[in-house]
Amino acid sequence: MSFDRNIKIAPSILSADFANFGQEIQAIEAQGADWVHVDVMDGHFVPNLTFGPQAVKAFRPHVKTVMDVHLMISPVDAYIDAYADAGADVLTAHIEAGPHIHRTLQAIRAAGMKAGVALNPGTPAEAVAHLLDLTDLICVMTVNPGFGGQKFIDMTGKVRQLRQMIGDRPLHIEIDGGVDPKTAPLVATAGADVLVAGSAVFKGGSVSNPEVYGENIRAIRAAAEGQWT
Ligand code: DX5
Numbered sequence: 585m586s587f588d589r590n591i592k593i594a595p596s597i598l599s600a601d602f603a604n605f606g607q608e609i610q611a612i613e614a615q616g617a618d619w620v621h622v623d624v625m626d627g628h629f630v631p632n633l634t635f636g637p638q639a640v641k642a643f644r645p646h647v648k649t650v651m652d653v654h655l656m657i658s659p660v661d662a663y664i665d666a667y668a669d670a671g672a673d674v675l676t677a678h679i680e681a682g683p684h685i686h687r688t689l690q691a692i693r694a695a696g697m698k699a700g701v702a703l704n705p706g707t708p709a710e711a712v713a714h715l716l717d718l719t720d721l722i723c724v725m726t727v728n729p730g731f732g733g734q735k736f737i738d739m740t741g742k743v744r745q746l747r748q749m750i751g752d753r754p755l756h757i758e759i760d761g762g763v764d765p766k767t768a769p770l771v772a773t774a775g776a777d778v779l780v781a782g783s784a785v786f787k788g789g790s791v792s793n794p795e796v797y798g799e800n801i802r803a804i805r806a807a808a809e810g811q812w813t
Pocket residue numbers: 596598599621623654727728729730731732733734760761762763780781782783784
């Protein structure tokens with residue numbers, strides 16, 4: 585995974601058919617997804633449960649792009665090696681998930697993955713000030729994590745502030761929650777380059793009607809592109 589600052593659309597398979605992940609991943613990639621976003625929830629850090637490292641490992645052969653694993657779990661550290669073994673390219677932990685995010689980010693890199701740090705809507709940009717050199721991606725949550733299909737919370741001020749703090753560092757800013765063709769330009773203008781979208785990509789489509797995924801991805805990309813400053 586090399587660094588580039590073009591807009592990347594990362595469909596979240598939280599909105600896919602849970603009985604058919606392999607084909608769903610193949611369909612979104614064939615339809616133009618840049619990354620595949622995998623939401624891991626533990627029913628403890630967030631009030632919902634999805635899947636664990638064994639399932640993520642089973643997704644891996646289907647992912648030809650970048651497998652972007654978003655951990656909404658606490659604690660994190662005991663599972664880092666399992667997600668490395670599952671083949672995650674990017675592993676993102678929440679800053680709110682425990683007292684030792686600095687150690688967690690070091691451990692993620694030491695295990696050979698890109699390290700991401702996610703911020704809930706209530707967490708300020710300053711919280712990552714001492715983590716910028718340990719991090720490859722900052723995920724700015726624009727919903728409270730746990731569910732797809734929620735309303736976008738405007739965090740453009742936080743994104744702008746983060747871009748300033750980051751300076752020349754090769755760091756991605758990812759937006760997660762409520763991204764659609766209306767909200768994508770706001771966050772792209774503010775400085776985000778990776779846009780996660782669940783419901784806005786999967787709505788209206790299916791593995792037997794995958795062209796809709798392509799239309800949805802292109803609509804988000806077209807709305808966001810040209811907004812990079
Ligand atoms: C929320 C997840 C998101 C979610 C986004 O906890 O981290 O990745 O799937 O879904 P939409 O795009 O529907 O808000």
